[in-house]
Amino acid sequence: MRLATLRLPRRTTAARVDGDHAVEIGVRDVGELLAQPDWRERAAAADGPRHPLATADLAPVVPRPGKIICVGLNYRNHILEMGRELPAYPTLFAKYAEALIGPYDDIVLPAVSEAMDWEAELAVVIGANVRHATPEQARAAIAGYSVFNDVTARDYQNRTLQWLQGKTFEATTPFGPYLVTPDEVGGPMTMQCEVDGEVVQQADTADLVFPPAELVSYLSEILTLRPGDVIATGTPGGVGHARRPPRYLAHGSKVVTRIAGVGELVNTARRDA
Structure with missing residues (x-):
């Protein structure tokens, strides 16, 4: 469904x-x-x-989630691209609902940032209250999957060791177009991001260090996950910030984010006045 x-x-x-x-x-x-x-x-x-x-x-498929929990450094190839070691535990940060836009809405490039980067991600949407979940309970609590792009202000993200300020600029994060229930999704999913017609990210969710059910179980040790909560599971290699020289979104950039069997986001970046 x-x-x-x-x-x-x-x-x-x-x-x-x-x-x-x-x-x-x-x-x-x-x-x-x-x-x-x-x-x-x-x-x-x-x-x-x-x-x-x-x-x-x-x-946005869930317009105002109670929680948006994001996972950083969760694809093996992206971790190596960023010059880091594989983590023992998930790297977590939050995002607020004001950041979300629909699957075909414009991405607002804030006037204060010159380093807005793309981050294609698989989103997990929770469908039941879950706390201290076993792996089986965690899998059962997943209502479905969606497509997410954690568009990031790298200059603000790197101002401090804490990432939040670069991750939750208003009207920057496309989410949708659908919630696809797990019975419609087979095994690992192929994800791709294009910027202005060029494929910049391509990965298989089998490359995740911490897969969806493991993330749900881990997070449920910390707090109760509730219906409509969203977990953004991390981005693969190919982000603009890791390129030499770095490449960022510009006014008019077209960003297409797709996950096979789940859906596609099509967004145009527009400079904030």
């Missing part, structure tokens, strides 16, 4: 994707849907108004 959040005149709605249409489920967004214990059954049975996907205005 594939789920989306649609923007409609004066409201939003969660929807189930049926072929080339989206069927309204009857709640405001996918985050609100996931808070209901019977969300799978309700989504599968929905028979509300239908909207053509080709003209749909899609919001």
Whole structure:
């Protein structure tokens, strides 16, 4: 099953994707849907108004997650690219909901940064309360997967040892287009990022140091994960900051982020006034 959040005149709605249409489920967004214990059954049975996907205005698939937990340095090739050793534990930081944009919205390049970088990522969306989870419980708590690009202000990120300020600029982080439930996803997924038509990142999620269920289990030792929470699992090699010379997004840059079997983000970078 594939789920989306649609923007409609004066409201939003969660929807189930049926072929080339989206069927309204009857709640405001996918985050609100996931808070209901019977969300799978309700989504599968929905028979509300239908909207053509080709003209749909899609919001971030979960517009206001309670938590957005991001993982740094989680692809083996990216860790080596950045000149670091493989970590014993996940590197964690947070992002706030104001950073999120829809799958086809413009990425806002903040006026104060000259070093906005791309970071294609697989996002994990939580579908049940989970605390102190075993690996099996962690897998069962995953509602599905989505596509995420953790666009990062490298100059702000590197001002201090803490990364938050470079990671959560407003309206910089595309997320969507769908939540795809695990039964529709096979094994490892192929991820790719293009900037202005050039493939800059390409990886297989089998290269993750800490895979999704392991991350859910680890994070649940720290705090309760709740429906609609999002885990961004890290980016592979090929980021602009690691290039020599570094390469960053410019006004008008087109960024396409895709994960096979999950979906595609298509965003244009626009300089903030």
